[in-house]
Amino acid sequence: RWQFKLNRSNQKKEKTTLHRCRFTEYLPDAIHAIATPVDGGKYIAIGRKNGDIELMSISSFEIIMKIPGKVDLHLQRLVWTTDDEKNHRLFGCGLNGTIFEANVQQKSLTNITDSFGGPVWSMCIAHTRKIIALGCESGCPVLFTFTSNGIQYKKSFPKTGSRIVSIAFDNDGQALFTGGVDGNIRAFDSNGVMLYCMSLELRKSGRKSVIWCLLPLNDGTLVSGDSLGHIKVWDVQSGTLIQTLPIHKSDILTLASNSHQNCLFVGGIDPKLTSVIKVSDKNEYGDTVRWTISSSANNHTHDIKAVACFKPREGYESVFSGGIDTTLVVSDAKYFVENFSIYYPAQNHEIVFFSPNKRLFSVAHNTKIDVWKLGEEKENKVNKLLEVQISDENHIMCHSMSKSGRYLAYASASATKLFKMTHRQKGKVKAAEIPLGDLSPKFVQCLKLSDDDSKLFLGLKGGLVKVLDLSDRSHKTHKFEENEENVCLEICAGGKFAAAAFDDGSIQVFDGSTLSPVNRVVQKEFVRSMTFLGSSSFLLFLTLKGGLKACDVSSLNFPQISGVERSSEEIEMSGRFCLNSENPNFSLVYDGNSIRRVNVSAGSLKYESERKRAKIEGSKCSEKNVLSFSLGESIGDYRHLLKVGYISEGELVAVELPWENVLNSNAGALFKYKYGT
Numbered sequence: 001r002w003q004f005k006l007n008r009s010n011q012k013k014e015k016t017t018l019h020r021c022r023f024t025e026y027l028p029d030a031i032h033a034i035a036t037p038v039d040g041g042k043y044i045a046i047g048r049k050n051g052d053i054e055l056m057s058i059s060s061f062e063i064i065m066k067i068p069g070k071v072d073l074h075l076q077r078l079v080w081t082t083d084d085e086k087n088h089r090l091f092g093c094g095l096n097g098t099i100f101e102a103n104v105q106q107k108s109l110t111n112i113t114d115s116f117g118g119p120v121w122s123m124c125i126a127h128t129r130k131i132i133a134l135g136c137e138s139g140c141p142v143l144f145t146f147t148s149n150g151i152q153y154k155k156s157f158p159k160t161g162s163r164i165v166s167i168a169f170d171n172d173g174q175a176l177f178t179g180g181v182d183g184n185i186r187a188f189d190s191n192g193v194m195l196y197c198m199s200l201e202l203r204k205s206g207r208k209s210v211i212w213c214l215l216p217l218n219d220g221t222l223v224s225g226d227s228l229g230h231i232k233v234w235d236v237q238s239g240t241l242i243q244t245l246p247i248h249k250s251d252i253l254t255l256a257s258n259s260h261q262n263c264l265f266v267g268g269i270d271p272k273l274t275s276v277i278k279v280s281d282k283n284e285y286g287d288t289v290r291w292t293i294s295s296s297a298n299n300h301t302h303d304i305k306a307v308a309c310f311k312p313r314e315g316y317e318s319v320f321s322g323g324i325d326t327t328l329v330v331s332d333a334k335y336f337v338e339n340f341s342i343y344y345p346a347q348n349h350e351i352v353f354f355s356p357n358k359r360l361f362s363v364a365h366n367t368k369i370d371v372w373k374l375g376e377e378k379e380n381k382v383n384k385l386l387e388v389q390i391s392d393e394n395h396i397m398c399h400s401m402s403k404s405g406r407y408l409a410y411a412s413a414s415a416t417k418l419f420k421m422t423h424r425q426k427g428k429v430k431a432a433e434i435p436l437g438d439l440s441p442k443f444v445q446c447l448k449l450s451d452d453d454s455k456l457f458l459g460l461k462g463g464l465v466k467v468l469d470l471s472d473r474s475h476k477t478h479k480f481e482e483n484e485e486n487v488c489l490e491i492c493a494g495g496k497f498a499a500a501a502f503d504d505g506s507i508q509v510f511d512g513s514t515l516s517p518v519n520r521v522v523q524k525e526f527v528r529s530m531t532f533l534g535s536s537s538f539l540l541f542l543t544l545k546g547g548l549k550a551c552d553v554s555s556l557n558f559p560q561i562s563g564v565e566r567s568s569e570e571i572e573m574s575g576r577f578c579l580n581s582e583n584p585n586f587s588l589v590y591d592g593n594s595i596r597r598v599n600v601s602a603g604s605l606k607y608e609s610e611r612k613r614a615k616i617e618g619s620k621c622s623e624k625n626v627l628s629f630s631l632g633e634s635i636g637d638y639r640h641l642l643k644v645g646y647i648s649e650g651e652l653v654a655v656e657l658p659w660e661n662v663l664n665s666n667a668g669a670l671f672k673y674k675y676g677t
Helices: 610-619 659-664
Strands: 004-006 013-021 031-035 041-048 051-056 063-067 075-082 090-094 099-102 109-114 119-125 131-136 141-147 150-156 164-169 177-178 184-188 195-200 211-216 221-226 230-235 240-246 252-257 263-268 274-281 286-297 302-314 316-323 328-332 340-343 352-355 358-365 370-372 383-387 398-401 408-410 416-423 431-435 444-449 453-458 464-469 475-479 484-492 498-500 507-511 517-521 528-534 538-543 547-552 560-562 576-579 588-589 595-605 623-637 641-648 652-656
Touching: 013 370, 031 184, 041 302, 041 316, 063 164, 075 119, 090 119, 090 274, 099 119, 099 150, 109 150, 119 358, 131 164, 141 230, 164 211, 177 211, 184 211, 221 252, 221 263, 240 286, 252 623, 263 316, 328 484, 352 398, 352 641, 358 398, 358 652, 370 408, 383 431, 383 595, 398 444, 408 453, 453 484, 464 484, 475 652, 484 528, 498 528, 507 538, 528 576, 538 576, 576 641, 588 641
Parallel strands: 013 652, 031 075, 031 302, 119 164, 211 252, 252 302, 560 623
Antiparallel strands: 004 013, 031 041, 041 051, 051 063, 075 090, 090 099, 099 109, 119 131, 131 141, 141 150, 164 177, 177 184, 184 195, 211 221, 221 230, 230 240, 252 263, 263 274, 274 286, 302 316, 316 328, 328 340, 352 358, 358 370, 370 383, 398 408, 408 416, 416 431, 444 453, 453 464, 464 475, 484 498, 498 507, 507 517, 528 538, 538 547, 576 588, 588 595, 595 623, 641 652
8 A cells, every 4th residue: 555645625635545456366468460451441450369359440549449259269360351342341260260250340259160170370361352261270271251141161272281370362362372380381273273382491400490471472472481580582483482581589470561562570489570671782683672681679578479560641651569468569660669659458348346335346357257355444455255257158348346346247248147246244245146037138338337226237239228227127228329339338426317428429418217318419539438527417538539528418518628728628638537436526537557636626617708798788797617627747657557446535446457467477588698799
């Protein structure tokens, strides 16, 4: 526990006890795949080892949603493509021997199909032919087709005799290249006939090399990355080697090229990203093209398993890299050594909920929910009271715990479950499932328990909002927005108002009891988080681009926000809100690294020009709602904040993810001594 002083007013200072909780056992998973959009897509997909897929907006480079994975999926590859109706579709594969589609609207994995070749190590798509090729454990390249109805098996090519760990179509989608653990690159035509085989040299130990990645280029060459740490450039017409370039100390795992295909980005087991550029040499025989190392950056701590390039706008291109250390690094393709940003693992839905009345907080993992109890303010102890295991192959999508600690609810792609927690003597807790029967919907996007334990609000796909009455198990459903998906739900203190934010940026405000619409806040920016100012009708929401806005939902009046540099209807701010239920006017805003003091108060503002006009005309001066906002300095330097909340008037809880715990959970990074000068 740490103690620090927060200014609650200009007259006095009071102490607030901060509980720093760094024991939650929550660990993010490694990044195994990065897929960039094609033909005007909106999202960059980041796939993690456990099957979770995070979608990042191409306009703001912020992660806006998560598609939960499945148990034992072991995701390997992700690829974006378009179908005949120009719909953007995302496909993936895993070591559990399946190929699947990630449905962005349902936020779930669908069309799961057996690979017919065992564990799938690699995948590629011929966009013009609408064909998916898999590199499998069996050594057979397996082809699938996709339509609006799903994924269908097409055929299998002859066995290569070794596990296929890399696979790629040429730019026309007619020839298929495979790389195996036997050190051979094989080329097949569209009928499955092997055209030729290109072999790599043996290691010093006599073992065969492994071709981990293949990248075809527009100039008729194929680039391979192998376990020797070399990239090799091959002529695909003749099947001959053009150039060998040593890059890394050990295995090269991933390759990517920029839009002009004159620069390659290489990642591998040693934690550095290397750029290789194409240069032209003039000699007596004419111009000779070759590849040479340009620069390298060490922005990761462990292996880099995925690299991708994307051009969001003309004149600018970004490089995305991720790996074992779970972070995503976004760099400028031209100046990637100096100009880069690190994105720590993000969650679209909150994974931590507080129960101030019982001094509890819950933490959602992939397949379980832990409930922890904090000791009293002067006690330095904490107990793990409950561990709720889910009997489902789907990961948890979202969960919620009531403020009284009486109810706990979670939703996955297949079911929604509600538990009643009974608090017994000696601090023991028992959780009993409350059968919902037909009231348990699928594909719940978000859920929220009301403060008075009377209702459970559910945001469903297609703009549906359902509320379950926990006293008599009755329910009400209302459809607010056609073909839009729920992002988050919020209920004001007392339950008079509730709000649902949709992925088009609009916010629907409705009555918390009858679900009848009250007002609709129309704006076009994606809403990251929102909260009501206590029991008032003021709704504060934070947009994707970091703009804080406020709205009086009863009158649809957007108040001026004063107290920053200037009064406006929006201020720049990043992070989430932490409101004190005992004193809503005093709040905090936090991001992954710091907590910032914020003093919020609602009132009215009379403009001087209107005051003078009213005095001359003898009329009343009109008033406009104003939200006074005073920002304090940042407090502390944390790594990495999952949630901050109050459990009493003078006690604040910060649930952290210590980054050293994440790094210590992985194998050590590759390190080799250098001898000589």
